[in-house]
Amino acid sequence: MIFDINFVGLIIASIMASSVPLILASCGELITERSGVLNLGVEGMMIIGAISGFALMTVTGSLFIAVIGAMLGGVLISTIFAFLTQTLITNHVATGLALTIFGIGISAMIGKNFVGIPGKEFPVLFKSLKDTLPFLSPILFGHSIVFYFAFALPFFTNYFLKKTKLGLIVRAVGDSPESASNQGINVKLVRYSCILYGGAMCGLAGAYLSMIYTPQWIENMTGGRGWIALALVVFSTWNPIKILIGAMIFGGLTIIQFHMQAVGVRIPVQFLTALPYIVTIVVLVIISRDSRKIRLSTPSSLGKSFYKDN
Amino acid sequence: MHKIFTRSLVSSLVFLFTLTVSAVAKDVKAAFVYIGPTGDHGWTYQHDVGRKAVEAAGYKTTYVEGVPESADAERVLRQLANSGHDVIFTTSFGYMNPTNKVAKEFPNVKFEHATGYKREHPNVSTYAARFYEGRAILGTIAGSMTKSNVIGYVASFPIPEVIRGINSFTLAAQKVNPNIKTKIVWAFTWYDPGKESEAAKALIDQGADIIAQHTDSTAIVQIAEKAGVYAFGQASDMDKFAPKAVLTSVENNWGPYYVDRVKAVANGTWSQKDTWHGIGDGMVVISDLDSAIPSDLQAKVKKLQADLASGKVHAFTGPIYDQKGGLMVAEGKTADDGMLAGMMTYVKGVEGDIPK
Numbered sequence: 001m002i003f004d005i006n007f008v009g010l011i012i013a014s015i016m017a018s019s020v021p022l023i024l025a026s027c028g029e030l031i032t033e034r035s036g037v038l039n040l041g042v043e044g045m046m047i048i049g050a051i052s053g054f055a056l057m058t059v060t061g062s063l064f065i066a067v068i069g070a071m072l073g074g075v076l077i078s079t080i081f082a083f084l085t086q087t088l089i090t091n092h093v094a095t096g097l098a099l100t101i102f103g104i105g106i107s108a109m110i111g112k113n114f115v116g117i118p119g120k121e122f123p124v125l126f127k128s129l130k131d132t133l134p135f136l137s138p139i140l141f142g143h144s145i146v147f148y149f150a151f152a153l154p155f156f157t158n159y160f161l162k163k164t165k166l167g168l169i170v171r172a173v174g175d176s177p178e179s180a181s182n183q184g185i186n187v188k189l190v191r192y193s194c195i196l197y198g199g200a201m202c203g204l205a206g207a208y209l210s211m212i213y214t215p216q217w218i219e220n221m222t223g224g225r226g227w228i229a230l231a232l233v234v235f236s237t238w239n240p241i242k243i244l245i246g247a248m249i250f251g252g253l254t255i256i257q258f259h260m261q262a263v264g265v266r267i268p269v270q271f272l273t274a275l276p277y278i279v280t281i282v283v284l285v286i287i288s289r290d291s292r293k294i295r296l297s298t299p300s301s302l303g304k305s306f307y308k309d310n
Numbered sequence: 311m312h313k314i315f316t317r318s319l320v321s322s323l324v325f326l327f328t329l330t331v332s333a334v335a336k337d338v339k340a341a342f343v344y345i346g347p348t349g350d351h352g353w354t355y356q357h358d359v360g361r362k363a364v365e366a367a368g369y370k371t372t373y374v375e376g377v378p379e380s381a382d383a384e385r386v387l388r389q390l391a392n393s394g395h396d397v398i399f400t401t402s403f404g405y406m407n408p409t410n411k412v413a414k415e416f417p418n419v420k421f422e423h424a425t426g427y428k429r430e431h432p433n434v435s436t437y438a439a440r441f442y443e444g445r446a447i448l449g450t451i452a453g454s455m456t457k458s459n460v461i462g463y464v465a466s467f468p469i470p471e472v473i474r475g476i477n478s479f480t481l482a483a484q485k486v487n488p489n490i491k492t493k494i495v496w497a498f499t500w501y502d503p504g505k506e507s508e509a510a511k512a513l514i515d516q517g518a519d520i521i522a523q524h525t526d527s528t529a530i531v532q533i534a535e536k537a538g539v540y541a542f543g544q545a546s547d548m549d550k551f552a553p554k555a556v557l558t559s560v561e562n563n564w565g566p567y568y569v570d571r572v573k574a575v576a577n578g579t580w581s582q583k584d585t586w587h588g589i590g591d592g593m594v595v596i597s598d599l600d601s602a603i604p605s606d607l608q609a610k611v612k613k614l615q616a617d618l619a620s621g622k623v624h625a626f627t628g629p630i631y632d633q634k635g636g637l638m639v640a641e642g643k644t645a646d647d648g649m650l651a652g653m654m655t656y657v658k659g660v661e662g663d664i665p666k
Binding site for chain 1: 347348349350351355376462493494495496497498502503504505507508509511512513515516527528529532533550551552661662663665666
C-alpha cells in the first residue's frame with residue numbers, strides 16, 4: 001500500500017499543507033532580517049494573525065476580510081516592534097521576545113469569546129480536477145489560495161532580493177545602514193517597511209492555521225511554529241529557496257512518522273516524534289556548514305540599532 | 311448605662327458569633343486547578359462545566375488554568391490553600407505528587423485529585439470516570455459501521471487510562487465484527503490541534519474510515535469531516551464541529567460529583583474516598599446518536615448503554631487474550647478494578663506495540 005503512487009501523492013500533499021505556515025512566516029522574517037532587523041516576535045505575530053483572522057471570520061462572515069484583517073493584525077503588532085526598535089532604539093532581542101509574550105497573552109484574551117466556535121469552510125481551487133491525474137492531482141489541485149501563494153512566495157522573494165532595485169536597497173540597509181544612509185536612502189523607512197511586511201506574512205501564516213489548516217480558535221494554537229520559522233531563516237543562510245527545502249523536510253518528517261506508526265514500523269515512537277527536529281537541524285547544519293559562506297550571507301548589521309542625528 | 315453597654319456588647323458578640331458560624335457554613339470556597347485552557351473544548355472545558363455547576367449550587371469558586379505538572383503546581387496549590395479555599399480539585403494525573411505534598415502542609419483543606427491513585431493523607435480523595443465504558447459503545451458503533459475494516463485511533467500517551475480505552479474499544483468492535491483492525495498512532499500530546507490532525511490524516515490516507523481519538527482537541531473530527539469519514543467526539547459533545555462526521559461523543563460529566571463533594575465540605579460530612587464512576591452514575595455520558603447510525607444499531611447501542619449502566623454487562627468480560635494469545639481474563643470472569651487500573655498490555659486484535 002505504501003508504494004501505491006497515488007498514496008505517495010497524498011502524503012506529499014499533506015506534507016506541503018503542513019509546511020505552508022512555516023514558509024510564509026520564514027519568508028516574511030527573512031525580508032525583515034535582510035534589512036538588518038532581528039524580530040524574535042514571529043510566534044507572537046503569528047498568533048495575533050490567527051486570532052484576528054478567526055475573529056473577523058466569525059464576526060463579519062467574510063473570508064476575504066478575515067484574511068486581510070489577519071495580515072493587518074500582524075502589521076499592527078509589528079508596528080509596536082518597529083516603533084520601539086527603530087524610533088526608540090530599544091534592543092531587538094528583548095523587544096522581540098516581549099512581542100511574542102505579548103502576542104500570546106493578548107490573543108488568549110481576545111480569543112476568550114471565540115473558543116468552541118466551529119470555523120467556516122475555506123474554498124479550495126481546482127477541486128474538479130482532483131481525480132484527473134494519478135500522483136500529481138492531490139499535490140497540484142484542491143488547495144486554498146494561501147497554499148499556492150505560499151509555494152510561489154520563496155521564488156518571488158528570491159527574485160525581489162536579487163533582481164530588483166528595492167531588493168538591493170533592502171540588502172544595502174541590512175549590510176551597511178551607514179553607507180545606505182549616506183547614499184540618501186531613508187534607513188528608518190526601509191526598516192519600518194520590512195518589519196511591517198514581516199508582520200503581514202506572519203499574520204497570514206497564523207490565519208492559515210486558524211482558518212484553513214485546523215479551522216478553529218484555540219489558545220496557543222501556533223504551538224511553537226514561529227520558533228521553527230525563525231530557525232529556518234538562520235539555517236537557510238537567508239536564502240528563500242532553502243527555506244522551502246527546510247520547511248518541507250520538517251513538515252515531511254512530522255507527517256511520515258505518523259504514517260510509519262500506522263504501518264507498524266518498529267522504531268521507538270519517541271524517537272520518531274523527535275525526528276523532525278533532529279533531521280531539520282542536521283540537514284540545515286549540513287546546508288550551512290561553510291562558515292565563510294554564513295558570514296558572507298548574514299546581513300552584517302543584523303540586530304544592530306541604527307540612528308542618525310537629524 | 312454600664313449595664314446596658316455590657317448587655318449590648320454581649321448580644322452583639324453573640325450576634326457576631328452566629329453570623330460567623332453561618333457564614334462559615336455558607337461560604338465554602340472551592341478552587342480548581344486546570345492543565346489546559348478552559349477553552350480547549352475537551353478535558354479542561356468539561357471540568358469547568360463542572361465548576362459552573364458548583365457555582366450554580368451557590369458556592370464560591372475560583373480556578374487557575376494552564377498550570378504545568380511541575381513545581382509550579384505546588385506553588386499554585388499552596389497559594390490556593392493559603393487564600394482561604396476549603397476544597398481544591400486538581401484535575402490532571404500529573405498533579406498527584408504535588409497534591410499529596412501540599413495536602414500534608416494544610417490538613418484543614420480538602421484535596422480532590424482526578425485520575426490519580428495516591429491518597430497519602432486523610433484530606434486527599436481521588437476520583438475518576440470509567441471512560442472505557444463509553445469506549446465500548448464507540449467500539450460497537452465503529453465495528454458495525456466500518457466498510458474498510460480499518461479503524462484509526464489517535465492516542466496520546468502510553469498510560470493505563472489510554473491502553474484501557476484502546477482495549478475496551480477493540481474488544482467491543484471485534485464482538486460485532488471479527489475482521490476489524492485497530493491502527494494506533496501515538497501523537498505524544500494531549501492537546502495540539504496541528505499534530506492531532508496530521509495523525510488523523512495519516513490514518514485516513516492509510517484506509518481508516520472511522521477515527522477514534524484519545525486526545526482533547528476538536529481538530530480530528532474536523533479532519534474527518536473534510537475527508538468524509540466518521541469520527542467520535544472526545545470529552546465533550548463535538549457534534550457542532552463536524553455534524554456529518556461525528557457519530558456520537560463520550561462526555562465527561564463532573565458536575566454532580568463536584569456539587570456533592572463541595573456540599574459535603576459545607577456540611578462537615580466530607581471524608582476520604584476513592585471514586586470511580588461510569589455510565590451508571592452519570593459521570594460518563596453518551597451524546598445523542600447521529601442519524602447516520604442505522605436504527606437497529608441505535609437500538610443495540612442503547613441496550614448496551616443500559617446494560618453497562620446496570621452492571622449487567624462489563625466491558626472487560628472474558629475470555630480476553632493478549633496479543634500473544636495469553637489468557638488475560640478467563641471465560642465468564644470480568645477484569646477487576648486492580649487489573650483495569652494497571653492495564654499496560656494490548657488485547658488481541660490491536661496492531662503494533664505499546665511505546666516503551
